[in-house]
Amino acid sequence: METINARVGSLMIGPDAPIAVQTMLNTRTSDVEASLAQAVRVADAGARLIRLTVPAMSDVEALRQIHSRFRALGYTQPLVADVHFSPDIAMAAAAVVEKVRINPGNFHPDHAKARERFAALLEECKRHGTAIRIGLNHGSLGRYITERFGNTPEAMALAAMEWVKMCMDASFRDVVVSLKASNTVVMIQAYRALYRMMKEEGCIFPLHVGVTEAGNGDSGRIKSAVAISTLLSEGIGNTVRVSLTEPPEAEIPVAAYLASRYDSRVEAPQLPEHERLILEASCDYGKKLLDREIDDVSFPGIPDGDKLADELMQACRRRFTKPEYIACPGCGRTLYNLEETFDRVKAATSGFKGIVIAVMGCIVNGPGEMADADYGYVGEGRGLVTLYKGKEPVLRHIPQEEAVDRLVALIKENL
Numbered sequence: 001m002e003t004i005n006a007r008v009g010s011l012m013i014g015p016d017a018p019i020a021v022q023t024m025l026n027t028r029t030s031d032v033e034a035s036l037a038q039a040v041r042v043a044d045a046g047a048r049l050i051r052l053t054v055p056a057m058s059d060v061e062a063l064r065q066i067h068s069r070f071r072a073l074g075y076t077q078p079l080v081a082d083v084h085f086s087p088d089i090a091m092a093a094a095a096v097v098e099k100v101r102i103n104p105g106n107f108h109p110d111h112a113k114a115r116e117r118f119a120a121l122l123e124e125c126k127r128h129g130t131a132i133r134i135g136l137n138h139g140s141l142g143r144y145i146t147e148r149f150g151n152t153p154e155a156m157a158l159a160a161m162e163w164v165k166m167c168m169d170a171s172f173r174d175v176v177v178s179l180k181a182s183n184t185v186v187m188i189q190a191y192r193a194l195y196r197m198m199k200e201e202g203c204i205f206p207l208h209v210g211v212t213e214a215g216n217g218d219s220g221r222i223k224s225a226v227a228i229s230t231l232l233s234e235g236i237g238n239t240v241r242v243s244l245t246e247p248p249e250a251e252i253p254v255a256a257y258l259a260s261r262y263d264s265r266v267e268a269p270q271l272p273e274h275e276r277l278i279l280e281a282s283c284d285y286g287k288k289l290l291d292r293e294i295d296d297v298s299f300p301g302i303p304d305g306d307k308l309a310d311e312l313m314q315a316c317r318r319r320f321t322k323p324e325y326i327a328c329p330g331c332g333r334t335l336y337n338l339e340e341t342f343d344r345v346k347a348a349t350s351g352f353k354g355i356v357i358a359v360m361g362c363i364v365n366g367p368g369e370m371a372d373a374d375y376g377y378v379g380e381g382r383g384l385v386t387l388y389k390g391k392e393p394v395l396r397h398i399p400q401e402e403a404v405d406r407l408v409a410l411i412k413e414n415l
């Protein structure tokens with residue numbers, strides 16, 4: 001069995017290295033000053049790998065400036081370009097940063113062309129010593145994946161394996177793979193299936209583990225922790241991102257706690273007492289609930305123990321006591337104040353138990369990433385919002401000031 005350690009600039013990701021904590025900036029990449037300042041803050045907070053969105057070719061030049069100024073300040077953390085919908089941007093970014101993340105679900109709409117362009121990207125990455133992340137998301141598998149494999153966890157793993165095998169055929173080893181979902185059961189099943197398939201293939205590539213669109217606050221932390229800790233406890237996962245709809249600095253101690261709990265080479269972070277309590281409970285009971293070894297939890301001796309039990313049960317999809325929220329963490333594509341809006345949506349919809357509500361930062365990726373949401377609030381830009389019912393945009397160009405009320409009305413009409 002071959003186990004791969006991927007070289008990403010100064011960082012090694014794989015079984016021979018400590019689990020690496022990473023995050024993604026939520027600034028506009030074109031705003032070089034803001035992005036550089038945030039990169040410095042997350043690096044100082046402990047991020048060992050930092051990702052930035054690269055939505056347009058013009059952002060590649062901004063990326064180059066951020067990269068060189070970050071290095072001039074003495075920071076060695078590799079930077080990662082997050083690229084969707086454009087093999088050309090991925091090629092350009094491969095010459096600038098240490099790693100490029102592409103999503104097979106939206107790399108190119110035509111399957112044959114996607115393979116061809118990916119082969120060219122691997123050659124470009126080899127030339128520059130750049131690593132690749134093959135990052136599939138359950139919500140954005142793309143038509144040629146769902147038509148061939150379906151959209152189950154097993155299908156996600158099969159789709160990822162096609163791209164992994166292309167890397168193997170090209171003798172390209174600096175590869176990290178992720179299969180994220182906002183549904184914790186889907187997420188752990190997908191990673192377990194991929195790990196099994198890689199083992200059967202005789203070659204295990206490093207895995208980036210995370211729950212996508214986990215939301216914020218205790219719910220976002222608990223949802224991330226139950227699923228990530230389940231995988232890490234099984235030896236699955238070499239780098240961790242906890243996606244929260246909060247400033248990226250807030251993600252670092254949560255990810256560091258999870259990494260340090262399952263890898264003695266990672267230093268444990270200092271946490272406030274409440275955060276430590278909910279993360280400990282998530283690690284202690286998450287896997288047992290997800291794998292149905294136990295059917296309930298209770299915390300009679302601690303303040304708000306019932307609330308913690310409800311959060312854990314919902315994160316593990318065992319009992320639903322409130323709406324299920326999907327919210328992206330925001331990035332350089334985000335077109336409004338996502339954190340504040342998400343809190344307003346949660347406050348206005350807390351009574352709608354059992355439905356899934358998504359709050360997404362942009363109209364480019366948001367609708368595709370909402371997966372199985374019943375309703376979606378998606379930023380269009382210029383203060384406007386599109387509201388979705390399932391996958392259908394039912395109300396477009398709604399002024400942001402009215403959008404939360406219109407969302408509530410839409411849900412009530414359909415109850």
Ligand code: SF4
Pocket residue numbers: 328329330331332333334335360361362363364365366369
């Ligand atoms: S959905 Fe959110 S995180 Fe994803 S690209 Fe759009 S704004 Fe960024």
